[in-house]
Amino acid sequence: MQSIQGEKPGHEEVEVLTRIGGPTGLFAGLLLHHLGVSIRILDSKSQSLEYGRADALNARTQQYFQVANLLDKMLPQGLKCNTSSTFCNGEFTSRQNHWWTTLENAQHKNFLMIGQPVIEAIMSRKLDNLVSYNEHVTSISESPDGVHVVTQTGRKVHAAYAFAADGARSTVRSALGIPFEGTKPEMVWAVLDTFIDTDFPVCPEIITFELRGQSRVAWIPRERGLSRFYVLLDDEVGEDILGNAQEAINAQEAIKEHLAPYRVDFQSTEWYSTFEVKERIASSFISEGGRVLLGGDSAHVHSVNGGQGLNTGISDAFAAAWRLHMVLHAFPDNLSRSANLLRSYDMERRSTAAGVIQVAHDLVRDARGLAKEYVSTIERRAAYITGMGISYENLSSPLIHESQHGMWRAGHRCPDVPLVHGGSGGERWLYDLVTYGRFLVLSMGDRNRNSNGLGPASHQDLITVYDIQPAASKNDRPPRTEDTDGQVFRAEWLGEDDRFVVIVRPDMYIALVTGVWEDVDRWFECW
Known part of the structure; x- marks a missing residue:
């Protein structure tokens, strides 16, 4: 300061x-x-x-x-969770996690509950x-x-x-x-962070409970053996109940009813609150x-x-x-x-x-329907819930030049991929190598690229260049090391004949994919 x-x-x-x-x-x-x-x-x-x-x-x-x-x-203090379950009439009726397990080019295919x-x-x-x-x-x-x-x-x-x-x-x-501005649905939820004693088959899954055709209770596994419950309160409940101790008791009774025939005793509640749904x-x-x-x-x-x-x-x-x-x-x-x-x-x-x-809008309204409808919405909206499918494509953003080569697509997240360092031979993931605040230029398979600086000379400290070569080469030539400060890698996923360049912004979204180095120079000259 x-x-x-x-x-x-x-x-x-x-x-x-x-x-x-x-x-x-x-x-x-x-x-x-x-x-x-x-x-x-x-x-x-x-x-x-x-x-x-x-x-x-x-x-x-x-x-x-x-x-x-x-x-x-954070990882040692959290709990990994990638499965959503539904529970109805005393038994589990479904378990699903494919929107997590099928994620590509990512190390962490789960929520971290923390x-x-x-x-x-x-x-x-x-x-x-x-x-x-x-x-x-x-x-x-x-x-x-x-x-x-x-x-x-x-x-x-x-x-x-x-x-x-x-x-x-x-x-x-x-x-x-x-x-x-926005909307305010007439819905009030209770949320409890609590320690419980139960004979319910506890599992590290997000469980949606269905009772009488509605899905008004959800159980979220938490770190330290803590349990979080969300309970949709009665429609007629108004603002005067916010923070009311009696409502905490009512929420606990609703949880017991939804977990039946299993027993649940609340040992200590660490935090209780209520909130009205707002969409603004x-x-x-x-x-x-x-x-x-x-x-x-x-x-x-x-x-x-x-x-x-x-x-x-x-x-x-x-x-x-x-x-x-x-x-x-x-x-x-x-x-x-x-x-x-x-x-x-x-x-x-x-x-x-x-x-x-819009995703939250759909999910919160599904709470008044069957659990399978709620889970179906999660599946359809997985791009947002995992965060991995959110794209800036087709927004006319000046920082995105629409282009693509295979999995590298402008406006989409940069894939996290394994790389083998050309010198040490050790494997690292791309996201473990990058430094926030710098642009990343990935030179794919091009051993003869122009070694001149990119963009204005005064901005060279904002740009990092990685030379990435196929793991197996026809000529078995080692990747060149000049002009790269040792940032030379091999990759199993790169094709022998691939020749292209990717600009990755500091927020790890792809700005440009091109086969022409002059396009890279022009992009940096603009920005």
Whole structure:
């Protein structure tokens, strides 16, 4: 963090201000911090989250944490789950997981069940004194030179840009006058994180319970032997019951009824809450002045069905941080280029959020139907639930040049593939090798590529080139090592006659696939 010289305490100037209400803002701040961007993170909470909230990381989010070097700290504390079951009339009626097991080019084909407090704690520890708690924003405004914030404690912060992830009741979004519209189905859910004693055949599966033709209870396995239950409350229940202790008892009785004929005793409940379903999306994820980006619940809210809330917010942060770094450090004086880059965030992420809301919309309404209907919707919407099928194709994004070669397709996620290092001979996965914030150029099978620098010389530190050769070569020539800093690999999946180049953006989405190196140069000259 950089403070203004000679100013009074409580006045500071940073490059990016992050306003948080959960892991989305923390992740954005952490990524920016690691990229060398000066930041300040403001949190209205008194301390880091202790209980409750989100409970699962999908496959794509695990990839993001893998690139950010955080996943290794989360895996031992979570529980892997990739099977959905239905239970009706005292027995399991189906089990299915093919939307997970058939994922291609991915290491983690499962949910990682892990509590939001654990995720926040891991990130917070890496941010030292950059997070300020009990900081309620009382005013925010933007000018041509940045964003100005005042908090309830009197703290004043000026930042070049801000990333607002301060929840569904976002003070930042409201202050900037960004509409937040949508629907509000008359549905209230109870959620319990609880330890139970039961003779039910416990298994690490997400179980949907059907009773009297409806699927109003779901059981989510959690870490530490914890169980999470979601219970759809009676339709006539109103807002006055929110947080009511009697409703917790009613929810427990509903769970017992759905698990019958098996016994279940509630030993201790760690967290209980109720929530009304809302489906809303901000009219824009970027402010009119172009200095504030919205992410997480500040930008979109929906039901928890499908486990997409935290995952979508983490994707927002992963998409925003590298863009903010670029506009600050790569071309700070080119306002037009900066504006286009940030506008592409709005274009891509708002389209994704609209799809997520539709998926949650379908799932939450299926709770009033048969369990097989609920599971069928999960199957049809697996691209969003796993996170691995979300695409920026056909959005006219300026950062995507529609093109394809086999599994490499512009606008889609970059496949995670095994590579054998040309020097050491050791095998590594691509996502374990990459560094967040850099563009990746994959030169496939081309031993004679132009070794000139890519794009403007001043941006060479933002680009990494990997030369990838087939595992078996007709001429049995070793991969060349000059001009690559040793980034030479062999791959079983690469064809002997393949000759093409892939540009992968820092958010691990493919920007361009081409057989012509001049196309690569032109793309970088534009960006």
